[in-house]
Amino acid sequence: MLAKLIVTSLGILLVFLVNWYFLFSKRNTGKKNIHSFL
């Protein structure tokens, strides 16, 4: 049970971190340019 709890929390944290790091950071320039392509 404890293992599941730890894995679940870690998973949520990781998903949050990945998305924040790559997508919701101001320094990501990919976002700025996407409209010019799509």
Added chain:
Amino acid sequence: MAKDVICGMDVKENEAAGISVYKGKKYYFCSTACKQKFDQAPEAYIKSDEGDQDEGDDEGELLARKQDDSKEQKQLEPILARIDLPILGMRCAACASTVEKGLSGLEGVDKANVNLATNQATVLYNPQFLNPDDFIASVKKSGYDVGTSSVEIPIQGIQCASCVQSIEKSLLQQKGVVKAAVNLATGKAKVDYISNEISLSEIRKVIEDTGYRVLEIPLEDDMEDATSAAREREYRNLRNKFLIGLALAVLIFLGSMPHLFPWIPGFLQNYYVLWVLATPVQFWIGGQFYKGAWGAFRHRNADMNTLIAVGTSAAYLYSVVATLFPSFFESGGVLPQVYFDTSAMIIILILFGRLLEARAKGRTSDSIKKLIGLQPKTARVFRNDQELDIPVKDVVVGDVILVRPGEKIPVDGTVLKGESSVDESMISGESLPVKKRKDDPVIGATLNKTGSFRFRATKVGKDTVLAQIVQLVRDAQGSKAPIQRLADVIAGYFVPIVLSIAIITFVVWFDFGPKPALTFALLNFVAVMIIACPCALGLATPTAVMVGTGRGAESGVLIKGGESLETAHRLDTVVFDKTGTLTKGQPEVVAITAFNSFSEQEIVQRAASAERASEHPLGESIVAKAKEMDIPLFQPEGFKAVEGRGIEASVDGTDVLIGNDDFMQERGVSVADAREQVARFASQAQTPVFVALDKTLAGLLAIADPLKDESIHAVEKLKKMGLEVIMLTGDNQKTAEAVAGKAGITRVISEVLPKDKVEVIKRLQDEKKRVGMVGDGINDSPALAQADVGIALGSGTDVAMEASDITLIKDDLNGVVAAIDLSKKTIKVIKQNLFWAFVYNTAGIPIAAGILYPFFGILLSPIIASAAMAFSSVSVVSNSLRLKRIKLGL
């Protein structure tokens, strides 16, 4: 202890190699060479010696003084310096943005711009905070390298350790010098420098100003070659890696598909053998993807490198585990399948795309080389009443130079003696030779045609018009915004989403899955990553670009690389150069008016016969007219050309005079009858030429540079496509408008000096326009490089073609329409390809995540994985091939 005033070395008075007394003061020297130098010009050294004594530690004081000098300016605003760095190892737009971000992040950098096409970074920075070393460190930190040149210079007169120091110090104070090490034993200085910033002759001057003699210095051309040789090495390295990788990948592929290739020997099917074959492909050949992914990661970016690195690593590691611990998989009821072929094939396909790109890119710097090559290598200079042939780089301002007919003018200057006409078309674009007399300016690299003359050099080296054009082209190439590839943009979203799904899969299987939960969670986590890696991604862009450029070539449109294709579809403005682009660039007789009952036939026959001996372009146009009208010509007698006025000759017993108004009046020919016609021709931008036969006005020829046949059609098409069409010319407003009106162009930018063309393009770009520039001359090349897409005519100069992104071989302006249309269609195909590359894999993600398991007990099977790979690859390739058959908007 005394100080040697020449080299700064400390000398014990009793051990000095030489002593001189000057103005009652004793000076001690470390060597006889220093003493000799001092004795030749003691004043020069005493001053600096006194300065040194007053200032104490010279270096610190020097800096303080420099700072004092600039204090006032500094208070207003920091003085920014600019440096251009050649960057090595960039392969994609993301690489460029990684380097750019690294440079921009340095404190003291005002602006950093990295251009993928020219592999060059341009940085505006505050030199008080930063020096070139910091930039090199930053670029290296981002995972790339700065292409510095290295040179060994033998120096005469290095006597002591202090000489070494003073040379090194003065070299390192120069902006472009990265490293300077002088070897006392060999008498050689090894200098690492950035060739864009400082030239070899400048390095030589620095050393000589310090008081030493440079024995010999390698030629500047050789150093230019060294830079391109470094690029060539990089390309060859990439190609070799690709070829080795291809051989390995084919073996792995064959070994992994025994059901397709039953003749494959058994040992190749062994998982361990496949592992051994796949490892170098993954880490050595694919190493650049890891490097790129890490660089992007550090800047919070996920790009194609990340996708490749993560995807192929997942496949590779999964396969390694399947090879080493098959029981781990069997315990979860999954077949221990390996995916070495998947990771190897993806790496090789993507490398192939980059190889193609690198080859196209390699030619960009050739434009600069060709421009430099326009300057003659030697100049005939008068020194000490002697005529000497010396290398052009040794010409100094004030030298008197002799130029003979047919020779190129070596540097810029002012005519002192003699008369000639000079073909300046390579610089000004104007096809008619320009008359040069005393006090007229001449431009280096232009071609002297008829006479010989002497001129005084006023501008040499970096100050000449040609050198400025070179600089403009360099600047323009450096300021072009790097385009971010579509695949990179998609990867920026795809990677984090896939990572998220994979993590969620792991958690769900761990929490709710059957036993053994960890095995299932791990297997499905990796399965998501593997299936998500779009195998056809490597094919999506290169196949479309290859087929698209091939289709372009069939229609006479040569496209330099994927980038130009990607940019051309977004153009909204097309700027045409006038002379030679919209017009034919060759004068033609466009109208003939006869007077005094002479016939047109007769006028053309006499005039053309007389002009047969002339080399003047206006004369040639009259001869061409006669040929066109199929008129037989006579042999002229007593031909005489009066420079700048006209010609006279006797043709079949008739005295023929051809020339301008002044010439006719000088010879007593009345031209009053033609006044009205002359005014009319002038208003239509036509040059009137009078023809008199036996001193009677016979006719008036209107000579003009007519529009090309297809100009009107091409302009109309472009307008229909929604583009704004602009004409750019050095002509006056009235003439320009007359020509533009005929071509159907409403916006005219006239009276633009050749060097300002690039400014016009910049201004349009500042208006947020995406500008395509169409031109043919050397004077157009900076503008061609500056424009978002530069289009050069195949009939134009080599330099213009090198500076441009697209070349129209057929010299047909409809090619502009075709190029933009092709770009639009290719981009559409690339977008579809990317869709097909991602769609099967994306569809496979839920299966890999195990969505079917609760209902059918299906986990990601190798069949699903290879089907996704095959489907997407086939869709992408066949979609790209469609481009072969498209019709371009002609």
